[in-house]
Each structure stands twice: as C-alpha cells, then as structure tokens.
Amino acid sequence: MTETQRVLVIDDEKINLKIISDILRGDVDVTLAKSGSQGIRKAIELKPDLILLDVLMPDMDGFETMAILNRDVRTCAIPVIFITALDDARHEEKGLLLGASDYIQKPFNAEIIRARINLHLQLSQQRKMLERLANIDPLTSLANRRKYQERLFQEWDSALTSKSPLSLVVMDIDDFKQFNDHHGHAEGDKVLQQVARVISSQFQRSIDLVARYGGEEFVALLPNCNKEYAMEVVGSCAKAIENLQHTYHHNDKKYTVTISSGGVTYVPDSSGKVEDLFSAADKMLYLAKQKGKNCVLWTNNDLLTSL
Ligand SMILES: Nc1nc2c(ncn2[C@@H]2O[C@H](COP(=O)(O)OP(=O)(O)OP(=O)(O)O)[C@@H](O)[C@H]2O)c(=O)[nH]1
Numbered sequence: 075m076t077e078t079q080r081v082l083v084i085d086d087e088k089i090n091l092k093i094i095s096d097i098l099r100g101d102v103d104v105t106l107a108k109s110g111s112q113g114i115r116k117a118i119e120l121k122p123d124l125i126l127l128d129v130l131m132p133d134m135d136g137f138e139t140m141a142i143l144n145r146d147v148r149t150c151a152i153p154v155i156f157i158t159a160l161d162d163a164r165h166e167e168k169g170l171l172l173g174a175s176d177y178i179q180k181p182f183n184a185e186i187i188r189a190r191i192n193l194h195l196q197l198s199q200q201r202k203m204l205e206r207l208a209n210i211d212p213l214t215s216l217a218n219r220r221k222y223q224e225r226l227f228q229e230w231d232s233a234l235t236s237k238s239p240l241s242l243v244v245m246d247i248d249d250f251k252q253f254n255d256h257h258g259h260a261e262g263d264k265v266l267q268q269v270a271r272v273i274s275s276q277f278q279r280s281i282d283l284v285a286r287y288g289g290e291e292f293v294a295l296l297p298n299c300n301k302e303y304a305m306e307v308v309g310s311c312a313k314a315i316e317n318l319q320h321t322y323h324h325n326d327k328k329y330t331v332t333i334s335s336g337g338v339t340y341v342p343d344s345s346g347k348v349e350d351l352f353s354a355a356d357k358m359l360y361l362a363k364q365k366g367k368n369c370v371l372w373t374n375n376d377l378l379t380s381l
Pocket residue numbers: 213246247248249250251252254258259260261262263266288289290363367
C-alpha cells in the first residue's frame with residue numbers, strides 16, 4: 075500500500091491557501107502555514123514530500139525561508155516549488171537559482187498545479203526509494219555499512235556536544251564458514267536473515283541503529299547509552315541467537331550457531347577520534363574470539379585513548 079504524500083503550502087494570503095488546498099484535497103495530505111517561520115517549523119516536524127512556497131510574504135519572504143530550509147539537514151532535501159505572479163520572471167529565476175524544483179504562477183490554474191505537483195511527488199517518491207536502496211542491506215533489510223558510517227559521524231558530533239556516552243558493539247557469527255560448508259550458502263543466508271531479525275528486535279530504542287557491517291558481522295550504534303544497558307542487550311541477543319538452535323556437526327563435534335561481540339562505551343572528547351571507536355570495539359571482538367567465542371567483551375575510555 076502506498077502512503078499518502080504530504081504537501082506543505084506556505085503563503086501569507088488565506089485565499090491562496092484555500093484555493094490550493096481545494097485543488098489538492100483528496101489526492102494528498104495538505105498542511106498549511108501562513109508565514110515563513112511557521113512553515114519552517116511544520117517542515118521540520120512533519121517532513122512533507124513537497125513544499126509550495128510563496129515568494130512575496132511580509133517578515134520572512136520565500137527566498138529567506140528557502141535559504142533556511144536549505145541550511146537545515148532535516149529539510150534541505152525536501153523539494154520546493156515557488157509560487158510567483160504571472161509576470162514575475164526575475165523572481166522565477168532567483169528561485170530556480172536558489173535550488174527550487176519548479177514554480178507555479180498566480181492566478182492559479184487547477185490543472186497545471188495538479189500536473190506539476192504530481193510530477194514532483196513522483197520524483198520525490200523515486201528519490202526516497204533510491205535513498206532507501208542506497209542505505210539498506212538487501213539480504214537482511216538492515217541498514218548497510220554506508221548508513222552506519224553516516225550515522226556514526228552524526229552521533230559522534232552530537233555526543234561530543236552533549237558530553238553523553240556513545241556505545242558501539244560489533245557482533246560476529248562464530249565459525250560461520252563451517253556452517254556454510256556444512257549446510258550450504260543458501261542456508262547460511264537464512265541464518266544471516268534470522269540473526270539480523272533477532273538483533274534488531276533486541277535493540278528497542280528508536281535512536282539505536284543496527285546495521286550489517288559486512289559478511290557475517292553486525293554493528294549496533296547506541297547514542298546516549300551506558301555500558302551496563304548496552305551489555306545487557308547484547309547478552310540478550312547472544313542468548314536469543316543460541317536459542318535459534320542452528321546446529322551442525324564438524325569433526326564429530328556438535329556446534330550451535332552463536333555470536334561473539336566486542337563493545338565500547340565512550341564519552342567523546344576532542345582528544346578522541348571517531349575511527350577509534352570502531353577499532354576499540356573490533357579489538358574487543360578479536361579478544362572475544364581468542365577467548366573461545368560465544369562471549370561479550372567490553373571496554374571504555376581507557377582503551378580508546380591508548381589506541
Ligand atoms: N551464506 C553467506 N555466507 C557469507 C555471507 N557473507 C560472508 N559469508 C561467509 O562467512 C564466512 C566467514 O568466514 P570467516 O571470516 O573465516 O569467519 P568464521 O568462520 O565465522 O570464523 P570466526 O569469525 O573466527 O568465528 C565465510 O565462509 C563467508 O563466505 C553471506 O552473505 N551469505
């Protein structure tokens with residue numbers, strides 16, 4: 075089922091807001107704002123698929139509003155269509171140069187408005203689909219490494235500002251080569267999918283990011299999260315994965331699929347480097363494997379600062 079798309083209309087004249095919402099009603103969700111500042115607030119809050127923005131408004135005009143929307147990471151990707159007067163070529167040009175996707179002219183022509191808006195909503199949908207494809211691992215539907223890297227930098231900066239602990243854990247399936255050799259790659263894929271589902275169901279805070287780092291390795295990035303909570307969740311993941319009871323025999327010994335994990339909790343400061351966070355967790359993972367696998371090892375600031 076496709077979601078109804080949302081269009082935000084920003085115009086100081088009530089009559090224009092009414093005409094446009096009458097034209098669009100039924101096809102899309104319409105949200106109205108009667109000033110630039112109100113429009114910016116609603117754009118941040120509702121993340122519309124498209125914004126229609128009047129050029130001439132008192133206080134903050136359309137160009138200023140667009141410049142603020144462009145500077146904010148939460149709104150800069152939302153396409154904007156300027157509303158201009160029919161004979162206003164200079165404003166059209168300035169709007170397009172600022173990055174507007176298109177313009178519609180007053181007095182309004184219902185058919186042209188519908189056609190233009192439908193076109194831009196289609197483009198917006200395609201762009202979102204491409205964005206999803208670029209950020210999601212196709213086998214497990216988890217975020218991919220690219221998405222994880224992007225979030226890591228954002229969360230590092232934000233933890234640096236708020237001086238809050240950032241936890242990172244790397245989880246790796248034990249002896250997965252043996253499992254593949256015994257059951258075949260297709261069964262191995264199914265295990266990866268199940269493990270991914272288990273891991274993402276255990277990390278329940280909406281701010282946490284779980285991603286497939288590559289191969290049989292997963293990462294979880296936990297903003298504002300202390301070591302105790304992070305270790306508890308990772309422990310639950312490990313138990314739930316063992317309980318899946320994927321077993322096989324190798325050299326007359328029975329094996330069950332398990333994971334080893336390495337984690338770090340760190341309050342970023344200017345002396346630390348974001349890359350060292352992963353290195354510290356990965357080092358813990360390495361030690362967990364050395365220790366005999368199926369266990370969790372964790373570190374904190376000390377290791378990170380000595381890397
Ligand atoms: N089925 C399947 N296997 C994968 C995928 N990606 C990586 N692998 C396999 O994961 C295995 C990883 O092997 P190793 O790096 O030797 O690690 P391991 O056998 O898990 O050993 P330890 O990490 O030391 O516990 C290899 O056999 C890869 O082929 C995948 O997408 N699907």
